[in-house]
Amino acid sequence: DVKVTQSSRYLVKRTGEKVFLECVQDMDHENMFWYRQDPGLGLRLIYFSYDVKMKEKGDIPEGYSVSREKKERFSLILESASTNQTSMYLCASSLTGKRATYEQYFGPGTRLTVT
Amino acid sequence: GENVEQHPSTLSVQEGDSAVIKCTYSDSASNYFPWYKQELGKGPQLIIDIRSNVGEKKDQRIAVTLNKTAKHFSLHITETQPEDSAVYFCAASPTSGGSYIPTFGRGTSLIVHP
Numbered sequence: 001d002v003k004v005t006q007s008s009r010y011l012v013k014r015t016g017e018k019v020f021l022e023c024v025q026d027m028d029h030e031n032m033f034w035y036r037q038d039p040g041l042g043l044r045l046i047y048f049s050y051d052v053k054m055k056e057k058g059d060i061p062e063g064y065s066v067s068r069e070k071k072e073r074f075s076l077i078l079e080s081a082s083t084n085q086t087s088m089y090l091c092a093s094s095l096t097g098k099r100a101t102y103e104q105y106f107g108p109g110t111r112l113t114v115t
Numbered sequence: 116g117e118n119v120e121q122h123p124s125t126l127s128v129q130e131g132d133s134a135v136i137k138c139t140y141s142d143s144a145s146n147y148f149p150w151y152k153q154e155l156g157k158g159p160q161l162i163i164d165i166r167s168n169v170g171e172k173k174d175q176r177i178a179v180t181l182n183k184t185a186k187h188f189s190l191h192i193t194e195t196q197p198e199d200s201a202v203y204f205c206a207a208s209p210t211s212g213g214s215y216i217p218t219f220g221r222g223t224s225l226i227v228h229p
Binding site: 042 | 121124147149151156157158159160161164204210214215216217219220221222
């Protein structure tokens, strides 16, 4: 089974802190995604990556950056956390190219609270 | 870009009843329509999907229908059980070069009362 793991289930940070959220997948997927989930707003795409060192902005990239130095790992960075970034963050991965089935595999989520 | 509307936001049914969740999309190039189920404390998980060359697909108690002309698709759950209680998300997007960047609906919280 595909497994997507996220470094923390719960995280509490202070305003202005630099925050790193880590995601690792074990199935050699090319695509990786970071979503933010808020009640009533569904899943909103922050950034995605289709290859090592490649990244593309999603719908709400402001205040976030990402890093993908290895194929299996995709990091989300909050340079200076703010209270409006309190949310559930979900990582996902998927295949591309000839192996693509288009299914996304999600991690369990990190609930981040910024105080 | 794609815009996906999902209704209702909350659906409450009695065990054994049917549940229907509806989505509409805006981009006529969209050709892949997955449905994800998110149980409490977990990430979403794919439960069924449909491609644009098919009008209906069924998997046991779950079915999805697609009307490309009207740009809407629906999830049907029959004989609901308490374990069907979860948040359900629809999504839509064109596929391009083997990649798929979906736009999600806002989710439907399904509550099945025993």
